[in-house]
Amino acid sequence: MNSEQKQLIKATIPILQSSGEVLTAYFYKRMFEHNPELKSVFNMGNQANGKQKHALAAAVLAYAENIDNPSVLINVLKGIGNKHVSLNIKAEDYAIVGGHLIASIQEVLGDVATAELLEAWTAAYNELAAIMIGIEAEFYRNNETKKGGWKGWRNFTIKEIINESEEIKSFYLYPTDGKEIAMYTAGQYLSVQVFVEELGLLQPRQYSLSSAFHPNYYRISVKKETALESQPEGMVSNTLHQLHIGDTINVSAPAGNFYLQDDKAPIVLISGGVGVTPLLSMLETNKKKAKNKTVWIHGCRNNAVHAFKDSVATIEEESDWLETYIFNEDLNENESNRIIKGRVDLKKCKDAILLENARYYLCGPAPFIKAHYESLIAFDIDKSNIFYEEFGPQSVSLN
Structure with missing residues (x-):
């Protein structure tokens, strides 16, 4: 891409800022009208x-803003690459997506989309x-x-299902072919693929x-995602909750760039709701291997939806390296006095988490991550020691 083309890309930044989601929605x-087979990928x-349209609009804008030096986005691109690999995205898929993106720019911007601008965006x-x-x-x-x-x-068979709370089930997945499975680093994820009847699609x-x-x-x-005013019912989570022992699902290899660092540093694990899952993997891994000093902070609505509380309590009873702080928004008077009423408030455990060279791991919805990231920064925690994972398309960009 030459300097003139980069200037043309930069000139579209105001349009992307004001109308980026109009473009990505279109x-x-x-794309789905012309290539409906891609509905099973997205x-x-x-x-x-x-x-998804919001996340893509933010990504396109970030790329345009950093067109002179896109290498500054490498960590973000690696995260996207991990997701693409877990979805079995192929190199040839980029040509399809690119064709629709350039056509969309032309059709949405109209006369503004000159031949030179389209050529610049193609490059x-x-x-x-x-x-x-390459990634x-x-x-x-x-x-x-x-x-x-x-x-x-790869096909996996469900051999055990455990109710962890009123809304969370654990599924134990064994390779149907009986062969070995790949190692993973605590904090990583799997992609699973199931057929959703109401859509008539694999998802x-x-x-x-x-x-x-x-x-x-x-x-x-x-977590079985139920319908709320602000969100529809979770199609895949509800499908999974209806499965039985002996059923099979497709699974991709473990992926993800949110994981427990391999060092001797203290660990602070901060989760909200079902964000507990990757942090539990970290906690169990630390128990098996390093036994680094660990502070566990978790918040949820109430005791009924508090998954893995007994598992964590058992680890704490058996360990001298673990300290826990549990927050419940709804708390009955007869419930444990060790539970703190309200949402997670790091100021209430500030002294416990200010550990020398500690690594801080956040997982939960975007507002949860933003609030507690800002709290850690206010405590003078170095950004390089804060790691986070947002469920769903990434909308948080803090580091």
Whole structure:
């Protein structure tokens, strides 16, 4: 891409700032009309609630703003690449997406989309696609060559289902072929693929691995998302909650760039709701290996939806390295006095978490992450020691 083309890309930044979601909404509508087979690759729930168009608009804007030096986005691109590999995105898919994106720019912007502008965006997209294809090729190679690894979808059988709370079930997934499975790092996730009857489509979703690695199975723990005024019913989570022991699902190799650092530093784990799942994997892994000093902070609505409370309490009873703080929004008078009423408030456990060189891990919805990230920064925690994972399309960009 030459300097004139980069200037043209920069000139579209105000349009992307004001109308980026108009463009991305049109893009998805156009792509699914022309290539309906891609509906089985994309999360149609996030299409319906608008999260996907918002995330893509933010990504396109970030790329335009950093067109002179896109390498500053490398960590973000690696996160996207991890997700793409877990969904079995292929190099040739980029040509399809790129064609619809450039056509959408032309059709949405009209006369503003000059031939020179379209050529500039084509060059920009092709450069980005080349970066992504390279990142993903490396991830695919690693998945295929590691012990027990594989590429694409692999069939797994559900051999055990455990009710962890009123709304969360754990599924123990064993490889149907009986062969080895790949190791993962605590905090990573699996993509699973199930057939959703109401859509008539296969649908993928990502779920964090919720235990320390076991060589025979993977465990995911899934919250059944019920319909609320602000969100529709979770199609895949409800489908999974209707499955039985002996049923099978498709699974991709473990992925993700949110994971427990391999060092001797103290660990502070901060979760909200079902965000507990990757942090539980970290806690169990720390118990098996390093036993680093750990502070566990978790918030949920009430005791009935508090998953894994007994497992964490048992680890705390058996350990001298773990300290826990539990917050419940609704708390009955007869419930444990060790539970703090209200939402997670890091000021109430500030002294416990200000540990020298500690690593801080946040997981939950976007507002939860933003609030507690800002609290940690206010405590003078270095940004390089804060790691976070947002469920769904990434909308949080804090580091």
